[in-house]
Amino acid sequence: MPFNGEKHCVGEDQPSDSDSSRFSESMASLSDYECSRQSFTSDSSSKSSSPASTSPPRLVTFDEVMAAARNLSNMALAHEIAVNENFQLKQDALPENSLAGRVRHVVHQAFWDVLESELNAEPPEYEHALKLFEEIREILLSFLTPGGNRLRNQICEVLDTDLIRQQAEHSVVDIQGLANYVISTMGKLCAPVRDDDIRELKATGNIVEVLRQIFHVLDLMKMDMVNFTIRSLRPHLQRQLVDYERTKFQEILEETPSALDQTTEWIKESVHEELLSLSETALTPGAENSSKPSLSPTLVLNNSYLKLLQWDYQKKELPETLMTDGARLQELTEKLNQLKMIACLSLITNNMVGAITEGLPELAIKLKRISAVLLEGMNKETFNLKEVLNSIGVQTCVEVNKTLMERGLPALNAEVQANLVGQFSSVEEEDNPIWSLIDKRIQLYMKSLLCLPSPQKCMPPVPGGLSVIRQELEVLGSQYANIVNLNKQVYGPFYANILRKLLFSEEAMGKVDTSSSTN
Secondary structure, X not given: OOOOOOOOOOOOOOOOHHHHOHHHHHOOOHHHHOOOHHHHHOOOOOOOOOOOOOOOOOOOOHHHHHHHHHHHHHHHHHHHHHXXXXXXXXXXXXXXOOHHHHHHHHHHHHHHHHHHXXXXXXXXXXXXXXXXXXXXXXXXXXXXXXOOHHHHHHHHHHOOHHXXXXXXXXXXXXXXXXXXXXXXXXXXXXXXXXXXXXXXXXXXXXXXXXXXXXXXXXXXXXXXXXXXXXXXXXXXXXXXXXXXXXXXXXXXXXXXXXXXXXXXXXXXXXXXHHHHHHHHHHHOOOOOOOOOOOOOHHHHHHHHHHHHHHOOXXXXXXXXXXXXXXXXXXXXXXXXXXXXXXXXXXXXXXXXXXXXXXXXXXXXXXXXXXXXXXXXXXXXOOOOHHHHHHHHHXXXXXXXXXXXXXXXXXXXXXXXXXXXXXXXXXXXXXXXXXXXXXXXXXXXHHHHHOXXXXXXXXXXXXXXXXXXXXXXXXXXXXXXXXXXXXXXXXXXXXXXXXXXXXXXXXXXXXXXXXXXXXX
16 A cells, blocks of 8 residues: 555566565475484474373363464464465455345445435535544545655644534535545555546545545555555565464464364374384385384375375365465365376377377367366366266367378277277276376375475476376476475474374384384
């Protein structure tokens, strides 16, 4: 929001490449979390983040719950402002036909009708108009910075309520002149995006409609001011985000000791899976059985993060430490599922008719575009995936035949077409080998991303079969790595304490001993 007569553009935020990489460049390397056993058996992590405690459970009061809720709300808002370059506040718009919308319209219309009747009376009554100008003055003053004394004094002088009241008592008040001054001042303070609104105000002849529209534009200017303030605060929040979020979460944990229960279960699942994997490896003939298997804290944590790419966001609760990124992770997962499906269909097409269509990149691009369009919204419950896959198969056969005929080649026979459509339709079946293969390769790619300190600068090679979605996969992978790396920076001490309890407690070590003794 501009002040003291200066204007600033209040258009849509357009993040640049440097903006999108700002967080990733500041992320700590995963090697920072590859701590030694000694570091995890120390008490260096946050004091209240232990998943297991010998003390009895403490009763939480209502005030403590509300304090924790406020901390969570503030932390979520700060996180969203810092990581979402497009974050901005918008005015609430009630549905036009809703009861609340109709009531508000009736009440507002009644007020303006009363004002119009008062101003048209003989002699005119100015009581309501005076209150409006008093409110307008306060709103205009709220837009000024502490240094805007000249304009502040001018506004207070022109919109002096006592002076206007005295003029009204002697029927010499110039309501239209006051409105014109207000419009002129608004033109100095508003963002360029409001210039058209100001011109419309100047062209309005009815004084009541002018006042009504003045308040409408002032509401828009207040929202502009809030969003300008948010953009101004964003760089500061980005610099302070890690310490701020960690401090706020520590306060939440002190007020609500159970605030890490879901996070602990989330990590515990990965610990159990890794222990099982190590046990199976140890039982393999020819495996080294001389030493106890040990788990890497980094490996466990990375595998926990990989689980988020297959999370059921509708039915399963997210870990507490990832609540602020829940919407971003869900959107990323849904886009990734669509890319998986596109890669599966492309792989089937290449296996079935690749020899015929080899050297036709335009066809591959067209088939990919068709699949992407028809698979839009595939994560919705009402989406009929099998039917859509069948349609994509039919459309693929049509496009392949069209391309072959254009080059004077014979079209696909009916058996090949039926086989192609059938394989497309079977991709959505459980344990489909093509889907499993693509899923494993994408998991491998995402896992390799988590091992890089700066994903945007050094992207790992894309596994075979994923070249058709390489560009989109790199973008999603970069976004995913940014979320994970920032989350590790903020909640690293809490994760370290949980891992210390799970991996290096006597109970965990006993489980490892049991697994080793079976060899």
